[in-house]
Amino acid sequence: MPITTGSKLALYFYAVALALVAALHLLAQLVAADEILAYVTQILLMPLLFGALYSGTTAKRPRLVRLVLIAVVFSWLGDTVPRFMGGDRGFLVMVGFFLVAQLFYIAALWPFRCGSVAGRTLPALPYFAVFAALVLACAPGAGVLLVPVVIYGLALVLMAMLSTGLGSLAGVGGAIFLISDGLIALRSFTAWELPALSFWIMLSYVMGQGLITVAVVRHTRRPHP
Template sequence: MIVAPARTLGGRAVVALTAFAAASVIHLTAQLAEADGVANVSQWFLMPLLAWFLVLAAPAPRSRLVRLTLAALGLSWLGDTAPDLAHGDTAFLVMIAFFLLAQVAYIAAFWPYRAASVLRRPAGFGYVAVIAALVAACAPGAGAMLAPALVYGICLGLMAVLSTALGRVAALGGALFLVSDSMIALGAFADWFHPPVEGFWVMATYIAGQALIVLGVLAAARSTAGTPGAATTSCGR
């Protein structure tokens, strides 16, 4: 498994990571307290702070993997914030559109490492089963949204599968991202899905998932920095 030792982080990167952690605590506390205003505003800062950390911690020059991950974080930020400018179904569609683009960016980032993933291994069928079960659970209530939900589900599952190529940390991040978006889908389309403090669990898994993916990307970028052709070879696991 790829590991990025904390002692190698520069001072500014530590500040960025600390700021991200603080914003995450504020946001999740607001979710638990049902302080919607604080939760909404604090969410605006999560992905920019995580991206700031990656920019500061990644080796120069930034690899294709890092650049595409930054694009995915930017699109995720738009998915977090742009729905505030719309209402109802339009807001939901805007969120899905930007997060779909974020998944595509992650897929593009991880694709060169696919040989080290579970894409063609028996474990990959587990992800297929999860997506199939999710679609089956959402289908009765999805209506006209079933087709876009299916496309998003396939992209989300592929992102999670490909994240396994970067090691256990990124793989856990991809899985948590999958869990987070699955809860959103179930909350939108399945009448029976109403867990307590749903927003807290959605955001806790989302924040942890994105952070772990970034740590996995950072470790991969550091392990291959300066290695010719590294982007097309598998990362150590």
């Protein structure tokens, strides 16, 4: 069923607003990463993505859309709640919310597993190679946080592999999401540093979730038997 004219207008509004807020946020990451503009714009990103996905799909939303919407909500919580905490507690809360988000992504993408790289040894190797390299790099500095980080990493890798079952666009989004969280792990637990690292983390974060969302919208608009 095609979306209504009102829904199309809402979709355009949310898409444009998301692009503008993301641009502002990325600029803030370059010039004032610890100032109020960076905080406010980051908190707005996922609600705008939620609005774009919601308005870009029909009222009778399939299971895929409903679960991805929930994943976006938990991603927003992961962006927002830890800002009111500090240290290891805040980091664990962030990991916890994003782990729940990944579990909802996994549940949403699970029906597409047969067409994904999950369970196919050679195509899955790069994902596990990235995961193993990150664990080896981060283990010395992670301490007691290593176990929750490994659990979250496994869920993230599974999500990234399953996303390929929804098509190449979602697969690229899942891979970019994996890169984003890999950069966070390297920043948190190693001495490795990339210039403007926060910028690259947030760019890949927004791109990853955005591409998955676009793929979900496209999938729902295809005719299905």
